[in-house]
Amino acid sequence: MAVTIRDVARVAGVSTATVSRALNVPGKVDEVTRARVVAVADELGYRPNRAARGLITGRTGNLGLLVPDLANPFFPGLVKGVQSRALEADQQLFVVDTDEDAEAESELVRQLAKQADGLVLCSPRMRPAGLREAVSLAPTVLVNRALPRASSVTFDNRGGAAQLLNHLGGLGHRRIGFLGGPAGSWSAAQRLRGLREAAASHRVTLKELGPVAPTFEGGLGAARVVLQARVSAVVAFNDLVAVGLGQALADRGVDVPGELSVAGFDDIPMAGMLRPSLTTVAMPLHQAGREAVELMLAHLADPELGPQRREMPTTLRERGSTGPAPRPRRAARPDRTRPDRSRRSDDDE
Amino acid sequence: MAVTIRDVARVAGVSTATVSRALNVPGKVDEVTRARVVAVADELGYRPNRAARGLITGRTGNLGLLVPDLANPFFPGLVKGVQSRALEADQQLFVVDTDEDAEAESELVRQLAKQADGLVLCSPRMRPAGLREAVSLAPTVLVNRALPRASSVTFDNRGGAAQLLNHLGGLGHRRIGFLGGPAGSWSAAQRLRGLREAAASHRVTLKELGPVAPTFEGGLGAARVVLQARVSAVVAFNDLVAVGLGQALADRGVDVPGELSVAGFDDIPMAGMLRPSLTTVAMPLHQAGREAVELMLAHLADPELGPQRREMPTTLRERGSTGPAPRPRRAARPDRTRPDRSRRSDDDE
DNA sequence: ATGAAAGCGCTAACAA
DNA sequence: TTGTTAGCGCTTTCAT
Numbered sequence: 001m002a003v004t005i006r007d008v009a010r011v012a013g014v015s016t017a018t019v020s021r022a023l024n025v026p027g028k029v030d031e032v033t034r035a036r037v038v039a040v041a042d043e044l045g046y047r048p049n050r051a052a053r054g055l056i057t058g059r060t061g062n063l064g065l066l067v068p069d070l071a072n073p074f075f076p077g078l079v080k081g082v083q084s085r086a087l088e089a090d091q092q093l094f095v096v097d098t099d100e101d102a103e104a105e106s107e108l109v110r111q112l113a114k115q116a117d118g119l120v121l122c123s124p125r126m127r128p129a130g131l132r133e134a135v136s137l138a139p140t141v142l143v144n145r146a147l148p149r150a151s152s153v154t155f156d157n158r159g160g161a162a163q164l165l166n167h168l169g170g171l172g173h174r175r176i177g178f179l180g181g182p183a184g185s186w187s188a189a190q191r192l193r194g195l196r197e198a199a200a201s202h203r204v205t206l207k208e209l210g211p212v213a214p215t216f217e218g219g220l221g222a223a224r225v226v227l228q229a230r231v232s233a234v235v236a237f238n239d240l241v242a243v244g245l246g247q248a249l250a251d252r253g254v255d256v257p258g259e260l261s262v263a264g265f266d267d268i269p270m271a272g273m274l275r276p277s278l279t280t281v282a283m284p285l286h287q288a289g290r291e292a293v294e295l296m297l298a299h300l301a302d303p304e305l306g307p308q309r310r311e312m313p314t315t316l317r318e319r320g321s322t323g324p325a326p327r328p329r330r331a332a333r334p335d336r337t338r339p340d341r342s343r344r345s346d347d348d349e
Numbered sequence: 350m351a352v353t354i355r356d357v358a359r360v361a362g363v364s365t366a367t368v369s370r371a372l373n374v375p376g377k378v379d380e381v382t383r384a385r386v387v388a389v390a391d392e393l394g395y396r397p398n399r400a401a402r403g404l405i406t407g408r409t410g411n412l413g414l415l416v417p418d419l420a421n422p423f424f425p426g427l428v429k430g431v432q433s434r435a436l437e438a439d440q441q442l443f444v445v446d447t448d449e450d451a452e453a454e455s456e457l458v459r460q461l462a463k464q465a466d467g468l469v470l471c472s473p474r475m476r477p478a479g480l481r482e483a484v485s486l487a488p489t490v491l492v493n494r495a496l497p498r499a500s501s502v503t504f505d506n507r508g509g510a511a512q513l514l515n516h517l518g519g520l521g522h523r524r525i526g527f528l529g530g531p532a533g534s535w536s537a538a539q540r541l542r543g544l545r546e547a548a549a550s551h552r553v554t555l556k557e558l559g560p561v562a563p564t565f566e567g568g569l570g571a572a573r574v575v576l577q578a579r580v581s582a583v584v585a586f587n588d589l590v591a592v593g594l595g596q597a598l599a600d601r602g603v604d605v606p607g608e609l610s611v612a613g614f615d616d617i618p619m620a621g622m623l624r625p626s627l628t629t630v631a632m633p634l635h636q637a638g639r640e641a642v643e644l645m646l647a648h649l650a651d652p653e654l655g656p657q658r659r660e661m662p663t664t665l666r667e668r669g670s671t672g673p674a675p676r677p678r679r680a681a682r683p684d685r686t687r688p689d690r691s692r693r694s695d696d697d698e
Numbered sequence: 699a700t701g702a703a704a705g706c707g708c709t710a711a712c713a714a
Numbered sequence: 715t716t717g718t719t720a721g722c723g724c725t726t727t728c729a730t
Contacts, residue, residue: 004707015717020709030715047463051403052707055722060400062443062464070428071618076419080446087457092464094411095444097429114396115411115441216622243622250624269420270619273565273592275599353723364701369725379699401723404706701730706723713718 003044012040023048063296064094064112064138066105067122072240073268074285078122078143081289089297091117098125106130113137118296120289121145123187139299141292145186151299151308153292157187157265160281160314161194164235164263167279167316169202173233173261176204179222179245180211181237188237191265195235207231212241219244223252232260239264239271239280246276271319282315352393361389372397412645413443413461413487415454416471422617423587423634427471427492430638438646440466447474455479462486467645469638470494488648490641494535500648500657502641506536506614509630509663510543513584513612516628516665518551522582522610525553528571528594529560530586537586540614544584556580561590568593572601581609588613588620588629595625620668631664 009016014033021029022037029037040046050061063086067075079095086093094116098105102125109130112119118139124131128147134140135150142152168176178195181188188211199206207229212218219241226234226245236242242264249256256262256276264271267282288310295308358365363382370378371386378386389395399410412435416424428444435442443465447454451474458479461468467488473480477496483489484499491501517525527544530537541557548555556578561567568590575583575594585591591613598605605611605625613620616631637659644657 005709006707016708017710017718018716021716024709028715033715049404049707050464051400051409052722053709054400055398055404055707055724056709058722070419070425071422073420073422076425076446079419079444080448083444083446092443092460093445094441095428095432096442097425097432099429111441115399216618247622247624269565270622273596273619274623275596354725355723365724366702366726367700370700373725377699382699398723401706402725404708404723405725407706699730702728704725704727706725708722709720710722711718711720714716 002049003046004049005046008037008041008044008046011044012037059117060115061091062094062116063091063293064096064109064116064119065122066096066098066109066112066119066124068098068100068125070095070097073270074238074266074283075122077285078289081286081291082120082293083289084286085290085293089293091293100125102126102130106133109134110137117300120292120296139296139303141295141299143288143292146309149307151295153288153295153310153312155187155283155288155312156314157190157281158194158197160265160283160316161191161235162198163314163316164279164281165195165198165202165204165206168233168235168261168263169198169204171233171261173231174204175207175229175231175233177207177209177226177229177231177234179209179219179226179234179236179241181214181241183211185214185237187265191235191237209234210237212237214238214241216240216244219246220248223248223254226260227252227254234260234262236262236264239266239268239278242278242280243270243274246274246278250276267317267319271317274319278319280317280319282317284312284314288312351398352395353398354395357386357390357393357395360393361386408466409464410440411443411465412440412642413445413458413465413468414471415445415447415458415461415468415473417447417449417474419444419446422589422619423615423632424471426634427638430635430640431469431642432638433635434639434642438642440642449474451475451479455482458483459486466649469641469645488645488652490644490648492637492641495658498656500644502637502644502659502661504536504632504637504661505663506539506630507543507546509614509632509665510540510584511547512663512665513628513630514544514547514551514553514555517582517584517610517612518547518553520582520610522580523553524556524578524580524582526556526558526575526578526580526583528558528568528575528583528585528590530563530590532560534563534586536614540584540586558583559586561586563587563590565589565593568595569597572597572603575609576601576603583609583611585611585613588615588617588627591627591629592619592623595623595627599625616666616668620666623668627668629666629668631666633661633663637661 005016005019009019019037022034054060065082083093096108105126120141123144131147142150146152146154209225209229212222214237222245236245242262246256246262254260263279265281267280271278271280291310299305354365354368358368368386371383403409414431432442445457454475469490472493480496491499495501558574561571563586571594585594591611595605595611603609612628614630616629620627620629640659648654
């Protein structure tokens with residue numbers, strides 16, 4: 001068996017209660033005794049048994065983190081942020097990937113809640129009722145989603161979208177498409193709103209396209225609808241969609257961004273690995289993750305604390321561009337037969 | 350407070366011991382009583398307190414998973430596999446991202462081991478001594494790394510490399526470069542070995558290039574050395590490097606794969622999202638993750654069980670290509686829908 | 699087949 | 715400031 005608090009007590013010549021206090025409530029024990037206890041504990045390599053502690057305190061020392069899909073490059077940054085802060089607070093982290101399954105989410109949350117002191121739910125897909133249950137089960141912080149009377153960390157999607165549109169507007173684009181994400185998506189709504197507001201003050205026409213799945217495939221399948229919309233720039237729901245769209249356009253011989261600009265959200269690492277340049281709205285994922293844990297800890301420390309909200313700032317980024325101008329491909333033959341875009345009716349550039 | 354075993358016992362009119370048995374050792378209790386107990390437990394919504402159980406059984410019901418970097422697209426598939434099997438076994442999963450820090454790894458493993466019944470260490474960067482300690486702390490399964498007298502799940506890198514070289518050789522390539530990964534890398538060595546053996550029987554000259562960092566940037570910076578090697582095909586250490594190299598070559602106006610073929614390992618999702626086609630050796634990550642947990646559970650069930658080894662088969666895949674040959678650009682015709690090659694590999698469900 | 703009781707390792711009253 | 719004691723929820727002998 002491992003070394004227990006009794007071993008430490010025996011060797012240090014004190015009671016187990018004193019050991020416990022020395023280690024947990026330093027103020028309530030004589031400095032000399034405390035030092036001795038700590039020394040002994042250290043020497044014996046004592047590590048408290050969290051299960052035993054948890055049995056009496058009701059705390060597990062664990063945090064639960066739920067994400068819809070770890071393979072989505074948006075999430076690892078968040079997970080890392082959450083983890084870094086959790087470890088600092090000496091909390092271990094359960095990570096659950098729900099595979100985008102809104103149904104499964106609820107049950108997983110129930111399981112998690114039982115073993116964790118608090119929950120961080122990232123972009124939860126479940127319906128509000130499910131979220132409410134989660135909140136009732138354990139202190140919960142939502143990330144990338146808001147809910148009345150619940151704590152959350154969100155990103156300034158609206159502001160970011162506005163920045164993006166201002167940028168495009170400044171470049172001379174007058175007809176811009178928004179290739180929307182999934183129907184009920186909260187962030188898609190925010191982004192659209194930001195774009196609309198900015199479009200108004202730029203005399204830009206905003207065309208709503210889609211919605212499409214928030215995936216590479218979603219973007220891949222959207223080339224046609226985008227070309228038909230006769231826009232000079234497209235804002236995709238996120239980078240994954242933007243990348244898919246970019247590929248589909250390239251396959252059709254459309255020069256990106258020469259003929260058509262593509263922008264996205266998230267600033268996923270892949271955005272920097274691609275050639276058609278991509279303007280994207282970056283989210284401070286790591287920080288958001290840390291902030292979420294911070295709120296959790298605050299709730300743990302003070303159960304009476306009301307709902308807290310943090311909105312993280314977003315930043316416009318230019319990714320993957322190799323140079324200033326769109327470079328024609330070398331071996332490319334100049335046969336650009338694209339029925340839709342061949343007649344330029346737009347006031348590009 | 351939550352509903353405890355005593356509540357169930359009282360309502361069912363039996364002792365707590367019987368409830369415990371009914372729920373855990375169905376054989377040792379009368380079928381009628383068992384049914385009643387289960388019904389009551391169910392109705393009351395009883396959920397065993399794992400801390401209490403753990404206190405007496407010494408089991409936590411948790412598994413620990415350690416990965417070097419979740420943002421590396423290689424790992425999420427593995428994590429998902431591990432998680433899926435862990436949940437089936439009613440084990441919760443601690444996930445720790447070590448940020449490629451070999452030093453931190455050891456301490457994190459120590460912390461993990463205390464709260465988990467077993468450990469799964471993916472591509473651990475730590476030195477053998479550290480691994481030995483881990484193994485001594487808790488039942489441990491290594492993934493993507495082997496260690497004498499330790500259980501592990503590895504991939505058939507050698508066989509995959511051989512397949513790859515056969516493929517390239519069959520295509521007529523006679524000078525092939527290997528852009529190696531980090532110096533001490535176990536998998537890099539395996540891959541090189543497989544390539545060498547196959548090269549011999551194909552009268553192919555294998556040029557060792559690099560090593561480079563196993564990252565996108567690593568590949569990006571290798572264009573020059575690759576071009577100087579005057580090879581007609583390059584096998585990169587992994588897909589990330591391959592993608593970086595592909596971009597760097599494209600920037601220099603080299604036609605991939607027309608003038609130079611690029612291949613990689615891992616079959617990361619991104620491989621399917623890119624245009625210069627990429628031949629890659631796919632690893633059954635999801636399955637490997639599940640297998641790792643399987644081995645863990647076997648060790649848990651029988652502590653006397655000796656070290657187990659599994660080598661997972663690898664498969665050659667063609668990704669991101671739009672056609673068979675270096676493709677002249679095609680004018681956009683009425684929707685020539687590309688076969689959708691970008692879906693995740695079948696083993697990733 | 700079932701129950702009584704002990705006790706896992708720890709913390710938190712309550713006493714001293 | 716420190717020790718004594720009870721008990722968190724559960725499993726597991728040991729009786730019955």
